[in-house]
Amino acid sequence: MEKHITSLISQSFGKFANKEFPHWFQKIINNSYVKLMGLDMSEFHEPNTYKSLNKLFTRTLKEPRHYSLDASDFISPCDSWISELGRVQDNYALQIKGMRYKVNELLGENFSDEEKAVVEGGEFINFYLSPSDYHRYHIPTNLKVLKAVHIPGKFYPVNVPSLQKRLNLFIENERVVILCETTEGKKFYMVLVSALNVGVMQVSFEPRIQTNADVTTPQVYEFENTYLNKGDDFGCFEMGSTIVIV
Template structure:
């Protein structure tokens, strides 16, 4: 990729609008309109009038953290989302949506070795779709160590269900941040943050050098020797809705019955095998 795609430019323009702080009266109209049109449930958050920009409303934090299982063997949802697909990998292939497969090795990019990518062959995958109405922050699903992070610049196609049905390899074309993690039971898994149209920014709190939807056009690898995070830790947010893909190695997770359902951050979605 040697120049920014038109979807990047559109997202940057929308991001400027979303970050602008209007007068309290105008901002109130903007916030009320967004909450009403998208059907946001604000019961877990501060009043809509307290957010000084549309982007502040997108990236809102919970008033109080959710309660979740402290059991080491339980794996929680990292976000509020819709599970568009989940299940078993066919070798290295996962479902983007029913009937459309993509290659996980390609999704993970070229900064991981073949050996690192092959650990997930015949493992499990979960696709979390965050719509514009959802809580946009993401959390750590289990106690873990982050081994590597890779920022892969790309496009910013919409990732809603209708777009997933129309565009093959959508996750692979879009900009993403890939985290290689090791859980406390010694198993490895990947968390892939996939950008989408409008704003296109993905914040990663432990790595401020990652600047998504920027002029940086080449993949960048970050490696860590002692980066440990706890279940439930808030480690960033999408500025607008997007997707998280979790890909776990074989014999790591036993998934709950979550396919085609809404899940909440903190909900147990799998258990260690």
């Protein structure tokens, strides 16, 4: 597919965000962003220590957070607002109230009918990361990664106004769909959904995945012995976006 205007805008913003300006000017940019967006920097280094706006976006925690070590507890993969949740019924889920979509289309054509069938009757939850949130994502439970598919697409905003007016927004946007299996043998999907100004979605366990690049067709990655633990950092959005877990 040809690059959409939203991709070009996101790439342009990415170039600005990645540029390392002279320290005095970068300090102004970073401090202005923190103030404008209302970032809580209590768990992070001072804004003027980040050499680019993107390094501020993708900041890491100074100290690991505490979370339940109970294997049966499923933790949130990110800091976010939960925009919708519910049960998958007749292959439908909600991007927001009144706007439903087919889960099969979200997962894409590179998963078999058998692989997709595991989510029917299961639950879905949408995690929306605003530009003020911590942008890194973490593993929600001890798991094995079975498969990942990078699906090129558009970069529409994923805020509430956009979710309310654009049907199938999650399906139109670029995404990375990850099929996982818990230690109890339950399968689920984590779907990283792009958004406007999200130039990159990093996936640390598979560096070959390069989003908002020159890829025009879905790319499939199979895994045999990739195990990740609850709380592990596995990448980040370079700006706010959405994670859908089904």
